[in-house]
Amino acid sequence: MSAFKLPCLILAAGRGERMRPLTDTLPKPLLTVQGKSLLDWHIQTLKELGLNKIVINHAWLGEKIVSHLGDGNNQGLSIQYSKEAIALETAGGIRTALPLLNAEDYFLVMNGDVFCPHFPMDRILRKALELRSELSANSPPKTLAHLVLVPNPNHHPNGDFYLKTNLVFNDLEEHADGIETPEKLTFSGIGLYHWTLFKDIPPNTVAKLAPLLIKAISENRVSGEKYLGSWHDVGSPERLKQLNRIDE
Numbered sequence: 097m098s099a100f101k102l103p104c105l106i107l108a109a110g111r112g113e114r115m116r117p118l119t120d121t122l123p124k125p126l127l128t129v130q131g132k133s134l135l136d137w138h139i140q141t142l143k144e145l146g147l148n149k150i151v152i153n154h155a156w157l158g159e160k161i162v163s164h165l166g167d168g169n170n171q172g173l174s175i176q177y178s179k180e181a182i183a184l185e186t187a188g189g190i191r192t193a194l195p196l197l198n199a200e201d202y203f204l205v206m207n208g209d210v211f212c213p214h215f216p217m218d219r220i221l222r223k224a225l226e227l228r229s230e231l232s233a234n235s236p237p238k239t240l241a242h243l244v245l246v247p248n249p250n251h252h253p254n255g256d257f258y259l260k261t262n263l264v265f266n267d268l269e270e271h272a273d274g275i276e277t278p279e280k281l282t283f284s285g286i287g288l289y290h291w292t293l294f295k296d297i298p299p300n301t302v303a304k305l306a307p308l309l310i311k312a313i314s315e316n317r318v319s320g321e322k323y324l325g326s327w328h329d330v331g332s333p334e335r336l337k338q339l340n341r342i343d344e
Contacts, residue, residue, distance in 0.1 A: 103197040108208035109155040109183040123157040125208035129339050145217045151196045153178040153189045186305035191297040199291045207285030211328040240312045242288040243320040245281035246327045255280035264320040266313050
């Protein structure tokens with residue numbers, strides 16, 4: 097599995113307004129949880145699975161991220177940076193980073209501000225292999241995105257998307273069958289994407305991910321899985337303090 101090549105993008109361009117004043121002098125993904133920055137936790141997870149081609153986008157105080165990680169050579173990694181003059185939102189950041197990712201089909205994206213140290217990345221690799229095996233040279237990809245969903249945390253009780261039979265959807269009524277009530281879950285910020293999902297966005301353009309996903313969901317082109325392991329959105333100073341008090 098470690099020989100499987102999957103380009104990886106870590107999203108690290110956000111300003112982290114809710115984390116102020118901590119993020120006034122430090123980019124949010126460099127905040128420390130249990131002795132290591134959030135970015136270092138991600139890098140460790142990717143490296144352990146042999147995923148050594150990593151791109152990180154940055155904007156606010158991005159030079160500190162570059163200084164902290166460097167080019168990755170000393171860790172056997174290739175780390176490149178997609179610099180944004182202003183944060184381009186998720187879809188805009190992904191589109192602008194595509195030339196560096198150089199993905200032939202699917203690539204992995206992880207939010208830089210989540211903490212999931214035990215995430216089973218091998219599951220994502222297997223899913224990427226499965227999606228790749230379904231591709232045909234003569235037709236567009238059947239699946240444009242595969243999302244990792246988690247139970248709704250206290251700070252986001254209403255969730256984001258429904259999941260039923262590994263299919264992600266947005267409208268409950270269209271998928272209600274009277275037998276099984278689909279579960280609404282929260283998007284973890286971890287997902288696989290086919291590069292064509294972003295092809296119509298000009299580079300260096302501010303663009304949100306949700307409209308692209310909702311359109312693809314309406315076409316039944318977004319799959320998903322439920323993850324029950326440790327996952328935390330480090331979205332407030334209080335949550336960061338709590339993570340530094342518990343033993344993961």
